[in-house]
Amino acid sequence: MQGIIDRLTAPQTIAYAVIVGIVFMGLQIMAAVMVYAERKVAAFMQQRYGPYLVGPRGLLQPIADIVKLFFKEELRPKAADAFLFSLAPIISVAAAYLAFAPVPFGAPTTFFGMLDEPIKLQVSDVNVAVLVIFAVASMGVYGIVLAGWASNSKYSLLGGLRSSAQMISYELAYGMSLATVVMMANSMSLTTIVDQQSGYWFGFIPKWYIFLQPIAFFVFACAGVAETNRAPFDFPEAEQELVAGYHTEYSSMRFAMFFMAEYINMVTVSAVAVNLFLGGWYGPFIPANYGWIWFVIKLAVLLFVYLWLRWTLPRFRYDQLMSFGWKVLLPLATVNLLLTAAGVLYFGL
Amino acid sequence: MASDALLFYLFATITVAGALMVVTQKNPVYSVLSIIAAFFGLAGLYVLLEAPFVAVAQIIIYAGAIMVLFLFVVMLLNAPREDAAEWDRSHPLYRPMAMRIGGALAVLLALELGWALSRTTGLAAGIGEDRPAVSSVEELGRVLFTDYMFAFEVTSILIIAAMVGAVVLARRREE
Numbered sequence A: 001m002q003g004i005i006d007r008l009t010a011p012q013t014i015a016y017a018v019i020v021g022i023v024f025m026g027l028q029i030m031a032a033v034m035v036y037a038e039r040k041v042a043a044f045m046q047q048r049y050g051p052y053l054v055g056p057r058g059l060l061q062p063i064a065d066i067v068k069l070f071f072k073e074e075l076r077p078k079a080a081d082a083f084l085f086s087l088a089p090i091i092s093v094a095a096a097y098l099a100f101a102p103v104p105f106g107a108p109t110t111f112f113g114m115l116d117e118p119i120k121l122q123v124s125d126v127n128v129a130v131l132v133i134f135a136v137a138s139m140g141v142y143g144i145v146l147a148g149w150a151s152n153s154k155y156s157l158l159g160g161l162r163s164s165a166q167m168i169s170y171e172l173a174y175g176m177s178l179a180t181v182v183m184m185a186n187s188m189s190l191t192t193i194v195d196q197q198s199g200y201w202f203g204f205i206p207k208w209y210i211f212l213q214p215i216a217f218f219v220f221a222c223a224g225v226a227e228t229n230r231a232p233f234d235f236p237e238a239e240q241e242l243v244a245g246y247h248t249e250y251s252s253m254r255f256a257m258f259f260m261a262e263y264i265n266m267v268t269v270s271a272v273a274v275n276l277f278l279g280g281w282y283g284p285f286i287p288a289n290y291g292w293i294w295f296v297i298k299l300a301v302l303l304f305v306y307l308w309l310r311w312t313l314p315r316f317r318y319d320q321l322m323s324f325g326w327k328v329l330l331p332l333a334t335v336n337l338l339l340t341a342a343g344v345l346y347f348g349l
Numbered sequence B: 001m002a003s004d005a006l007l008f009y010l011f012a013t014i015t016v017a018g019a020l021m022v023v024t025q026k027n028p029v030y031s032v033l034s035i036i037a038a039f040f041g042l043a044g045l046y047v048l049l050e051a052p053f054v055a056v057a058q059i060i061i062y063a064g065a066i067m068v069l070f071l072f073v074v075m076l077l078n079a080p081r082e083d084a085a086e087w088d089r090s091h092p093l094y095r096p097m098a099m100r101i102g103g104a105l106a107v108l109l110a111l112e113l114g115w116a117l118s119r120t121t122g123l124a125a126g127i128g129e130d131r132p133a134v135s136s137v138e139e140l141g142r143v144l145f146t147d148y149m150f151a152f153e154v155t156s157i158l159i160i161a162a163m164v165g166a167v168v169l170a171r172r173r174e175e
Helices: A002-008 A011-045 A061-071 A082-099 A129-150 A154-185 A190-195 A214-227 A252-277 A288-310 A318-347 B002-024 B028-048 B052-077 B096-119 B136-145 B149-170
Strands: none
Touching: A011 A061, A011 A082, A011 A252, A011 A288, A061 A252, A082 A129, A082 A252, A129 A154, A129 A190, A129 A252, A129 B028, A129 B052, A154 A190, A154 A214, A154 A252, A154 A318, A154 B052, A190 A252, A214 A252, A214 A318, A252 A288, B002 B028, B028 B052, B052 B136, B136 B149
């Protein structure tokens, strides 16, 4: 018994619990911040004010939204499949949280000298991290498909089916762009991949993979936006055709869970992009101990690009989406993969 | 370690229960979901055997890609619920020949499983044993592209042939 208590109160265990807490709460807070940022950025681009009444500059708007969603009535269509109808949003949110588990967000730290040995700033350092992220991302689609089917409504079903078709189409290109970076780094661990990107060429160009693999980054960005169902790839919820797509019949917190999953997925895809292509927590001026500041800055920039895209580009047409995915992205990713393989093999890039 | 054995029984229960649910569920969508649960249990077992790559690859390929397609088709065709009570005696499964062969196969399977069970020493054998730490991805890749090169290439040719066949069958005839 004493052994268990000793282990539970060991500094390493507590630090680990703190990291899990940071990731869990951080993702939730990021989702709330993204709701606010999305409305403010949209307002800015449309020359409006956006939310400004609740709190200073409308900063408390997300809290007001959440409270409203908590107290709204929970509706379920009579013909819906009750079990799957409640399961679908849970799958979405769980997959969204889980995908962040193998993502590191800073250099190993001792928490300002409180620990004897530095601890890694990530929930779990899996040696096949890249594949885990890929696998969990492909689980998220079940939430959407089941929501569409369980609602027993034609708009929901069409939205769900579209989403699964879209995700299957873009997953291939997504995986190929991941494989390219894995080959360059010769490792599937995100920590190792980030460590490979430290240092500079000629003393000032950072050794980020985006400079070596611009095509892979482009493919990853397109497929990432498509995987998270964001504009211009937001077909599962195309308002003009499908009302609200897969979550047409959802209300209250169940609807909020889908929304949260979408924002958390955006954060995860951006975090993976930062780690794979933008050098993770490495950057000039800030000492390595505080690398997570760089990580947060890069993450914020990518998330802003997400919003920027949404309010700038119109939605694709469905056939354009499919031909872009299969006839442009996939061949591009494949050729890039083969060229990289040849480069790694013959020139030792 | 005791916790490893505990996890083994947890994942084994998920796998077996999921597999049983696949055949007992009346709604095909629930069957598909049960098999996904079984795949996750299986992935957990692979992780316990220190083969994370196999676990993740299995999730990506089976749970992530193939079962999504299954679900897609089941939903698109709106497959009806299956009630055994609705089958009448004219159902093909009630033919005497089918029942005899099916019964014989079932007895054979039961005998084989009993024999296999009698030869295993412990249910959770091999779980939690210390193994030399190898980077499983590297090791797997090396074995796949040297010792099993031929089988690997033949399998990929088989898959390409199936894909080309599917495209040829599905393509609309041009006038």
